[in-house]
Amino acid sequence: MTLAIVTGTSSGIGLHTAIGLARQGVTVIATVRNASRADALRAAAAEAGVDLDIRSLDVTDAAAAAALIADAGPVDILVNNAGRGAVGTLEQLSDADLQEQLETNYLSVARLTRLVLPGMRERGSGRIVTVTSVGGAVGQPFADAYCAAKFAVEGLMQSLAPVVAPFGVSVAIVEPAAVASSFTDSVHRAPAGPYAVQQQAYLDRAATSFASAQSAQDAAKTVVEAATTANPRFRWQTSEAAVRFAGLSLGDLDGSRVLGVTSEWVEPGE
DSSP, X not given: OOEEEEOOOSSHHHHHHHHHHHHTTOEEEEEESOGGGOHHHHHHHHHHTOOOEEEEOOTTOHHHHHHHHHHHOSOXXXXXXXXXXXXXXXXXXXXXXXXXXXXXXXXXXXXXXXXXXXXXXXXXXXXXXXXXOGGGTSOOTTXXXXXXXXXXXXXXXXXXXXXXXXXXXXXXXXXOOSEESGGGGGOEEOOOGGGHHHHHHHHHHHHHHHHTOEEHHHHHHHHHHHHHOSSOOSEEESSHHHHHHHHHHHTOSSSHHHHHHHGGGGSOOO
16 A cells, blocks of 8 residues: 655645545545644545544654654655745845745755655655745745745755656656645735835735635645656646746746746836
């Protein structure tokens, strides 16, 4: 029986990924930062008629992560989904703000991946899927710390992928665009200060994007596919909007295409 660990499953993409994998017969350990927030996950599992092994895990707690992996047994699939956003440009951000984004969106992913790699390598099989963001391909105004961490984790995984492939371990990243979920509820917002006009323009544009966002359930289908497909690849987008947006950067050799688009985001409306 295939065993998967999915982090950040209390809501959104993580919740639906855990359910989707369980529906395919995968044994799923679904982690949540706070066990008191697992009611929606339990309800979704009951409605879907699947069983989940729900466990508490603060992904930034290295000792807790090590204990989880040691207790889980052979892990066939790791889905790094837990994450947190932040709104603020560099002058507004403290070292603590930057460190928090790195800890949650980059370092915790690196630790968990490192923990499962020995077993996967020794068994000659495994799948590591990390949910990043189009913000891991395109830097965005007032998402400095978040995009930096997502860029870092994409670089980590792209560097790791060819090294572990000969051992039967497949590495993938999944890049959603705007997704309708509670993710934005936990976003840290730095005081706007002298950037108030630009920040408000950005927030107004973001609100418009999230008003027509992809559903978390739909986005999770791509994560499940990346984790289970017989034809793995490295980079996945969850929607046509994500394909278009990530493509801005991936084909932008001098950087002008991206900056031409994102500069408009911080211009006040008429």
